[in-house]
Amino acid sequence: MTRQAAERAGVSANGRWPARVLVGPSAGGVLCGTLLFALSLTPSMTPRAPVIQGLLGGALLALGYLLWQAAVGVAAWLGLAARTRAPVLLRRIALLVAGVLALVALAAGRGWQDSVRAAWGLPPLEGFASVWIATLALVAFLLLLVFGRLFGRLSDRLSSTASRALPTRAARAVGLLGATALAALLLDGVVLRGVLRMIDESSRLADDFVPPDTAPPSDPNRTGSAASLVAWEDLGRMGRDWVARTPSAEAIGTFWGGPARTPVRVYVGLIAAPTAEERARLAFEELRRVGGFERSHLVIAMPTGTGWLDPGAMDTLDYMTRGDVASVAVQYSYLPSPVSVLVDPTHGLEEARALFDLVYRHWTGLPREDRPRLTLHGLSLGAFLSQETVPLLDVLGDPFDGAMWAGSPFLSDFWRMVVDRRAPGSPAWRPRFGNGSLVRASNQEGALDRFDADWGPMRLVLLQYGSDPIVFFDWSLALRRPDWLGPDRAPDLSPQMRWFPFVTFAQVAVDMALALGVPGHGHDYQAQHYAPAWAAALGVEDWSSEDTERLAEHLDGASG
Known part of the structure; x- marks a missing residue:
């Protein structure tokens, strides 16, 4: 297979799946990710602090980038589009639009958050910390980008090994599945279980502790x-x-x-x-x-x-x-x-x-x-x-x-x-x-x-x-607007909240961790x-x- 033919098929000349499919520089990916970042600033069920908003925005920025890159990779693999770089002018326009979109969303973010706070009977924000939110989102995006690059290289390495015994595209599939399995094993078997053990142990110690001034009833x-x-x-x-x-x-x-x-x-x-x-x-x-x-x-x-x-x-x-x-x-x-x-x-x-x-x-x-x-x-x-x-x-x-x-x-x-x-x-x-x-x-x-x-x-x-995300979260939020988000909505739900594919799902999932702290709303x-x-x-x-x-x-x- 020639290098040109391999690129049109979505693989490199040596049969490996290029990491660029996931993490390569792409103006289209930046624009798609920025769109999700902007939508993440819109109202959800609970008020969000700048740190949470920044991390959520960064995660959705990375998700949008990944979706774009994956779509380009699939199209190239199917022969529907060549894997070629867009003209410089088009890339610059896409980046400019992304920048303007981010600035407009950050400017509107305070009003969006105030609409949630008003529904909860809270005072308006004194400031929105736009720079802090944008910085955290960028850091979170870059960290996820690094993880994506490592994932892509692992997939390349496994594909290269499998290509010695399998056809190119089969080797590519094996590499992707193998990298996914190893990443899941690392996250679930090591990171997640370690965190759970730490939480369980600390909770058990706190549960066993009896303050010296607490006496049993007489x-x-x-x-x-x-x-x-x-x-x-x-x-x-x-x-x-x-x-x-x-x-x-x-x-x-x-x-x-x-x-x-x-x-x-x-x-x-x-x-x-x-x-x-x-x-x-x-x-x-x-x-x-x-x-x-x-x-x-x-x-x-x-x-x-x-x-x-x-x-x-x-x-x-x-x-x-x-x-x-x-x-x-x-x-x-x-x-x-x-x-x-x-x-x-x-x-x-x-x-x-x-x-x-x-x-x-x-x-x-x-x-x-x-x-x-x-x-x-x-x-x-x-x-x-x-x-x-x-x-x-x-x-x-x-x-x-x-x-x-x-x-x-x-x-x-x-x-x-x-x-x-x-x-x-x-x-x-x-x-x-x-x-x-x-x-x-x-x-x-x-x-x-x-x-x-x-x-x-x-x-x-x-x-x-009606503002309790633990009650109203649903996996279908990723692809379908929920009934509770229609015109007839709960009094403590922001009238400005709208449903967006994937974004609302992520917002409400994060809201579940923020549902306590305001008596009479959320999960309190x-x-x-x-x-x-x-x-x-x-x-x-x-x-x-x-x-x-x-x-x-x-x-x-x-x-x-």
Whole structure:
């Protein structure tokens, strides 16, 4: 094969795939990458800091460059275009257009970010740090470019070796697949696993640490006391904090101006027993020991990945029931929920199923007139695990009373079913499911009472914010506009946000890591929104908006 023929075929004369297909200088690649960089500055679901914006822009700049180079390489390989350099004037025009496009986008970036901040009730930016964003984007792009060059050289080397026994194009395919496999092995087997081990180890050490000024409870009816089946040290950091924060009967009674009880909180840490079944059994026995089945309300709560239970939800529950409630939870991981979702979202299913089965089996054996109202709860990954453990067809004969699930993540089949089968005309961010007798969804605006039918024997309540990327992320975002991004959108979603192929996918994926930090938006759920959701799930019929406001102010003052 002559050199000219080889170049037209997309390979070098010695049969190797040139690295230039991926990383060679290309004005067209720069223009395509700059277009994606510019689009990355447009509004998404959450506000973005300059560092995050710069790194995201650099990644999309590299992606656009790669897409252009890959398209040129495929066209040349198919014989649709010759691999020749464009005229100098055309290249200069492309680079000039790219520069102007970047400057225009950076100038508009502040207004775009302010539109997101306004939807979240945040003040406008004082500055946009355009130079810092552009610098970070360029550095990130160059680093990815270096990685691409190394990848291309590795592919060349493997192709060259394979060409001794295979035809040129087959050798090229072998080189590309081999380089891809080695890169994936390096990233997944070395880098990713090393990072996960570091996160897991640091989280485990933090979970085991008991501050010297934190003493176990003296009340024998509290988990972690000397009389408890679970040692104080075995509750873990999140469990100790949750149990120690239990509001007293005096505090709840003072708020209501009448009698109240001290809530029951049962928690079993990850180190309390070696298996999921043993931890669930330990929690169940402790729940029986402290009289959890003798309360008016019993809640099975699945924590987030780290074992955390949101005080906004749990304190609201305790006050709303005047303390006549027992809550039980089992820790299943040390990893934060976003990490758990990426690594193994089903981790924790054994604990959730075992605990539900034990509690539900005992609960159904109690006299109906004497047993508590049984309700399920979970936030984020905890909501997903709780939903996955509910055997709806098996409990129809004797259903539990309800559930309150907040921030159901995108991987939840139950949440997706509710959205996909919502009533025509209802928005994806607050779907109306059926006649409302079984499932109702709410957000900051409530809307739990806007249904045609009364509640049935089971009340399933979904609370989600329309700006929560953990709820609304979807893999299809790369190629399809989501329903929640139409004209009828959530009140805390920027009216200027638009869908762009690949770009919106990357934006929302990054938004998932930025979803906490602004109460009442994103993935940061608040007591004033938990309260009406709990009232609906628990069947507290006389709960009013004034009660919600007063309780939210009280809890905010107590935590402050």
